[in-house]
Amino acid sequence: MKYLSTRGGAQPQEFCDILLGGLAPDGGLYLPESYPQVAAQLTEWRDLSYAELTFRILRLFISDIPEADLRIICEKTYTAQTYRWSRDPAKAGDIAPLTTLEPDFSLLELSNGPTLAFKDMAMQLLGNLFEYVLEQRGETINILGATSGDTGSAAEYAMRGKHNVRVFMLSPEGRMSAFQRAQMYSLQDANIFNLAVRGMFDDAQDIVKAVSNDADFKTKFKIGAVNSINWARVAAQIVYYFKGYFEATRSNEEQVTFCVPSGNFGNICAGHVARMMGLPISKLVLATNENNVLDEFFRSGIYRPRTTAETRVTSSPSMDISKASNFERFIFDLVGRDATVVRELWREVDAGGSFNLADGPFAKRLPEFGFVSASSSHADRVATIRDIWERYGLMIDPHTADGIKVAREYRTAGIPMIVLETAQAVKFAETIQEALGRDPLRPKELEGLENLPQRVELIDAAVEEIKRIIVREC
Numbered sequence: 001m002k003y004l005s006t007r008g009g010a011q012p013q014e015f016c017d018i019l020l021g022g023l024a025p026d027g028g029l030y031l032p033e034s035y036p037q038v039a040a041q042l043t044e045w046r047d048l049s050y051a052e053l054t055f056r057i058l059r060l061f062i063s064d065i066p067e068a069d070l071r072i073i074c075e076k077t078y079t080a081q082t083y084r085w086s087r088d089p090a091k092a093g094d095i096a097p098l099t100t101l102e103p104d105f106s107l108l109e110l111s112n113g114p115t116l117a118f119k120d121m122a123m124q125l126l127g128n129l130f131e132y133v134l135e136q137r138g139e140t141i142n143i144l145g146a147t148s149g150d151t152g153s154a155a156e157y158a159m160r161g162k163h164n165v166r167v168f169m170l171s172p173e174g175r176m177s178a179f180q181r182a183q184m185y186s187l188q189d190a191n192i193f194n195l196a197v198r199g200m201f202d203d204a205q206d207i208v209k210a211v212s213n214d215a216d217f218k219t220k221f222k223i224g225a226v227n228s229i230n231w232a233r234v235a236a237q238i239v240y241y242f243k244g245y246f247e248a249t250r251s252n253e254e255q256v257t258f259c260v261p262s263g264n265f266g267n268i269c270a271g272h273v274a275r276m277m278g279l280p281i282s283k284l285v286l287a288t289n290e291n292n293v294l295d296e297f298f299r300s301g302i303y304r305p306r307t308t309a310e311t312r313v314t315s316s317p318s319m320d321i322s323k324a325s326n327f328e329r330f331i332f333d334l335v336g337r338d339a340t341v342v343r344e345l346w347r348e349v350d351a352g353g354s355f356n357l358a359d360g361p362f363a364k365r366l367p368e369f370g371f372v373s374a375s376s377s378h379a380d381r382v383a384t385i386r387d388i389w390e391r392y393g394l395m396i397d398p399h400t401a402d403g404i405k406v407a408r409e410y411r412t413a414g415i416p417m418i419v420l421e422t423a424q425a426v427k428f429a430e431t432i433q434e435a436l437g438r439d440p441l442r443p444k445e446l447e448g449l450e451n452l453p454q455r456v457e458l459i460d461a462a463v464e465e466i467k468r469i470i471v472r473e474c
């Protein structure tokens, strides 16, 4: 399988060549040149283990890793030991288990990995793929990233102790929850560097961009990224849509609908790809919080990224985005994979503007892709957390609450609705306190996490500071 850029300006590449890079050289995102069609394989795949299902799907997208090696990587990644943190002891070690709330209404638990958010599902695979490819090529990489919470911890737990990889992760001082800070800063691995920046998330993000834009520095110090535009992350996420489908149905004649709490459009992009591959998905329901850029697009055809000043800080912080970095992948498919059109549209976006597809030919095609959307507010989130606790005795996190609130608006008789559970409540204690008047539940092994010694360096929000640290450690 070869990979193309959504802007048409890059040579087709193999999977391992795009694995370690970020954007394509023309500023676009990589996508496979076609989507493998798998409807005929569903019966054979229905009862496979998660690791084997991952292997069967990924081999269709990866032609430059020998199959025997790829299978080992999948088996090493998707183990009961790694995904042992289910809030239901009976499901500990199940990978992406389904919890039925009512007939045709269920939660797909994706937050049972080491950092208790769905990003572990893909990031753990990325860690093993990186290690494999770097070893093969005799290369090293210094991963530089900025996090508001979930991405940074998932990256660190995926890369800790890995050969030939260092992680430099910037986080805004004092902005993450105490639990999130403890998760990251308590890591003592020699290849992990936590840097708390005096400033906001955007300051940290700007520094990362500035360092990555310094081509000489980037090459000399082999700077890489693991952000959500990485195709391998999207590819790994395709698998749990199949898993959820198989658990919620009994035959491949049935359809299901997924509801996805969304920010950068990475998670739901994988659902879109699964649907394009022939998985019988009726609708993809996109849920946003108050930062409703994407909801606005699916309702009006207008995509208008927000300014930093317009972006709200909410109680589902991992969905607080001003623009959705994976959205360009979907638009590429929507416009019939015409890179010229994408280039035109993103000329506007990259200049701080917007685009409107409402009146053109593409609006007519939009329904073919199955997307619907809605948004949710802080009050909705709190009410939903309370309702789910009272009704089913289940404690959900604020992002999952956004999903459930929106999913309830789109239920259709006879079609199972599967809400993706993207994090565990313990990561967001403040909102749980507000909703339930008590502390969130947490896995036994993580009791006292906040009391462990922490390893973090406080730095000014300055490009030179981070460069100095990278030089010092390399």
Ligand SMILES: *Cc1c(COP(=O)(O)O)cnc(C)c1O
Residues within 6 Å of the ligand: 117, 118, 119, 150, 151, 228, 261, 262, 263, 264, 265, 266, 267, 268, 318, 319, 399, 422, 423
């Ligand atoms: C990252 C994240 C999201 C948003 O996912 P995208 O792939 O950016 O759309 C939602 N919920 C949680 C808990 C997350 O960590």
